[in-house]
Amino acid sequence: MSAHPARHEAVVIGGGYAGVLAANRLRKRGDVRVTLVNPRPAFIDRLRLHQFAAGTGGAEADFRGLLGDGARLVVDRAERIDTAAREVRLASGGAVPYDHVVYAVGSTAAVPASVPGAADHAVAVGEWESARRLRDRLAGLPPEAPVVVVGGGLTGVETAAEFAERGRKVTLVCGGMLAPSLSPGARRSIAVWMVRNGVTVLGSAEVAEVRSDAVVLSSGEVRPSALTIWTAGFGVPELAAVSGLRTDSVGRLLTDETLTSVDDPRVVAAGDAAAPSGQPLRMSAQAATPLGAQAADTVLSRIAGTEPAPIDQALVGSCVSLGRKAGLRQFADKDDVARELYFAGRLGAAYKEMTCKLGLAKIRREARRPGSLFWFKGGSRPAAPVAPVSAATVDGE
Structure with missing residues (x-):
């Protein structure tokens, strides 16, 4: 890296997988000063939040x-991106000036207000604060107390x-x-594990109401629940919309295929909060980390006065933990479509643990x-036409 004095201010909003990777990669140039704005003083390894909660x-x-080294951490919450003044406004009242912003705010756990009682009585697991509340609630329950997990996706399964x-x-x-x-085979494998370990799986049921001590299903059945955990669905922070x-x-930031905001060439998105061409990748650490790298590369290209490359990455499967002793590795083609190829059991658990550490x-x-x-490339998405933003429109560079 060169030893030029810092001349370009790059602010990364969000210290998750995409944001920290982008902040590190921006240091390829010695004349870029990197500031990472994150609301928490520690990195949260979201792949392990279900472990923490349990x-x-x-x-x-x-x-x-x-x-x-050289990247500055600001522990604060970004409240608005002032694109006119080129500043990130902070909850503390301060502001961080920028030449370029990497918007990597990630996703949030979402408990729907449309389900009566859910907001009052259900606890999410997808964020640090909610996982900590869940852990505290669990500690106060007797071992025989019934627990209901809502959502049959991978977060719910884990x-x-x-x-x-x-x-x-x-x-x-x-x-x-x-x-x-x-x-289908991987789903059967998980279903067998659930049966063997005493989990009651209600495949076609939906939750119509959450009470303090029960959930009411769409069929009218009332199931006792001392603790209801909501894992169905995610949201994203409103920072982009609040910033105009x-x-x-x-709520994901709309970008072109170089991850550049369709409204401002100085704002580049990465991770769960990015919607390139209106066709976002699956919310996952597997997608977020390469997106962080490519967002940083787009910023570096603009600083260098060259045209950024369109994103190029593939998603090649999923890893699922089934407690600490079992797991499952699902293989997929480069377009994130599952193949009938997987392995499970202790080998699956070891592979899942390896991927968590590798992240x-x-x-x-x-x-x-x-x-x-390094990341896998060659995947494709059905892209909606979104006009790219030329590097030439970034004035002064």
């Missing part, structure tokens, strides 16, 4: 081991399995198919060697 593991990592392995009486309400993103930038229907290892390596990240 009391089987931790989910925090020190930024000092993940963020490269949460239900983690609690069941700890001896909890768990009901998993899928609202449809169990683990729908997996192949266009978003998709969920942080990649970030640490990027901190030591900016530009080192």
Whole structure:
């Protein structure tokens, strides 16, 4: 890296997988000063939040081991991107000036207000604060107290399995198919594990109401629940919309295929909060980390005065933990369509643990060697036409 004095201010909003990777990669140029704005003083390893909630593991990592030398951490909440003044306004009242912003605010756990009682009585697991509330609630329950997990996706499966392995009486309400993103054989494998470990799986049931001590299903059946955990669906922060930038229907920042905002060429998105061409990738750490790298590359291209490359990455499967002793590795083609190829059991658990550790290892390596990240490429998405933003429209560079 060159030793030029800092001339370009790059602000990364969000210290998750995409944001920290982008902050590290931006250090490829010595004349870029990087500021990472994050509301928490520690990195949250979201892949392990269900473990943290169940009391089987931790989910925090020190930024000092993940963020490269020279990148500055500001522990604060970004409240608005002032695109006219080119400043990120902070909840503390301060502001961070920028030449370029990487918008990597991630996703949030979403408990729907449309389901009566859900907001009052259900607890989510997808964020640090909600996972901590869940852990505290669980600690106060007797071992025989019934637990209901709402949502049959991978988060719901992992949460239900983690609690069941700890001896909890768990009901998993899928609202449809169990683990729908997996192949039929992989779904059967998970269903067998659930039966063997005492989890009641309600495939076609939906939750119509959440009470303090029960859930009411769409059929009218009332199931006792001392603790209801909501894992169905995610949202994204409203920062982009509050800042006057266009978003998709969920709230993700709308970008072109170089991850550049369709409204402002100085704002580039990465991770769960990005909607390139209105066709976002699946919300996952697997997608977020390469998106962080490509967002950083787009910023570096604009600084260099060259045209950024369109994103190019593939999603090649999923890893699912089933407690601490079992798991499943699902293979997929490059377009994220599951193949009838998987392995499960203890080998699946070992592979899942390896991928969790590898996720942080990649970030640490990027901190030591900016530009080192490798990812699978060649995937395709059905892209809606969104006009790209030319590097020439960034005035003064």
